Amino acid sequence: MRRKRESGLWVMGELQKINKRPGEGLFISFEGPDGAGKTTQARLLKEQLEALGLPVLLTREPGGTPIGEAIRKLLLNPSFKEMTVISEALLYSAARAQLVSTLIRPALDRGEIVLCDRYLDSSLVYQGLAGGEDLEMIAKINLWATGKLLPALTILLDLEARRGLERLQKAETGAAVETWQGDRVEQKELSFHQRVQQGFLQLAAREKERFFVVPAGDKPEVVRAKIWHKMQEILTQKGYL
Numbered sequence: 001m002r003r004k005r006e007s008g009l010w011v012m013g014e015l016q017k018i019n020k021r022p023g024e025g026l027f028i029s030f031e032g033p034d035g036a037g038k039t040t041q042a043r044l045l046k047e048q049l050e051a052l053g054l055p056v057l058l059t060r061e062p063g064g065t066p067i068g069e070a071i072r073k074l075l076l077n078p079s080f081k082e083m084t085v086i087s088e089a090l091l092y093s094a095a096r097a098q099l100v101s102t103l104i105r106p107a108l109d110r111g112e113i114v115l116c117d118r119y120l121d122s123s124l125v126y127q128g129l130a131g132g133e134d135l136e137m138i139a140k141i142n143l144w145a146t147g148k149l150l151p152a153l154t155i156l157l158d159l160e161a162r163r164g165l166e167r168l169q170k171a172e173t174g175a176a177v178e179t180w181q182g183d184r185v186e187q188k189e190l191s192f193h194q195r196v197q198q199g200f201l202q203l204a205a206r207e208k209e210r211f212f213v214v215p216a217g218d219k220p221e222v223v224r225a226k227i228w229h230k231m232q233e234i235l236t237q238k239g240y241l
């Protein structure tokens with residue numbers, strides 16, 4: 001128990017047990033390294049749910065609210081290279097607090113399906129497991145920021161870090177890996193992005209019930225079909241289908 005507690009992941013696991021609130025909407029997050037296909041798959045899922053006439057809200061992190069989008073600009077600005085990891089963690093959690101209380105929680109209370117393109121696991125991974133800051137503290141701050149709201153399902157798009165970066169580079173500039181300039185986060189060295197990929201897998205291994213890991217190297221349609229298969233199960237359980 002003591003070792004688990006020190007890892008910080010303990011906080012997440014324990015709180016998840018008491019945080020199940022069945023009957024209230026359905027909260028789903030998309031996670032994974034940069035370029036894994038989160039935005040693509042979140043949009044595809046939104047379209048599929050809407051085609052069935054289900055109420056769905058798609059939002060993204062950091063952002064999703066006017067304050068959150070302003071914080072996003074700070075966080076991704078490539079000229080702010082001096083930003084400390086702790087400062088980063090607090091900015092992400094501030095944007096998240098605003099998003100949960102003004103958008104996500106009200107939508108869940110209306111019984112809607114909320115899809116979030118990144119959520120607090122990104123903070124645990126980018127600032128904690130890959131960024132080297134205190135994981136338990138990051139978990140605590142985020143549970144405070146979100147009123148302990150965790151997704152019912154977290155779809156982890158798993159892709160080798162370099163392949164994800166290559167996809168982004170190709171999409172944005174057509175430039176080669178060596179000459180491409182990404183945003184402040186994307187610009188970090190390859191080893192950081194590799195720690196990100198491993199960090200997500202580590203979280204998924206600890207919370208097998210919440211995470212659904214999808215290999216993201218296949219074509220978008222193949223990835224979409226795998227996600228939809230899992231979604232049908234949950235939508236049926238929750239009474240949406």
Ligand SMILES: Nc1ncnc2c1ncn2[C@@H]1O[C@H](COP(=O)(O)OP(=O)(O)O)[C@@H](O)[C@H]1O
Nearest residue numbers: 034035036037038039040167168171218219220
């Ligand atoms: N399965 C896929 N195979 C190939 N390219 C993809 C796939 N999914 C997304 N892409 C492309 O890769 C780039 C990054 O995808 P995106 O959905 O923005 O990733 P993320 O939101 O995880 O950073 C986009 O140009 C997108 O069109």
Ligand SMILES: [Mg+2]
Nearest residue numbers: 038039040117
């Ligand atoms: Mg994206």
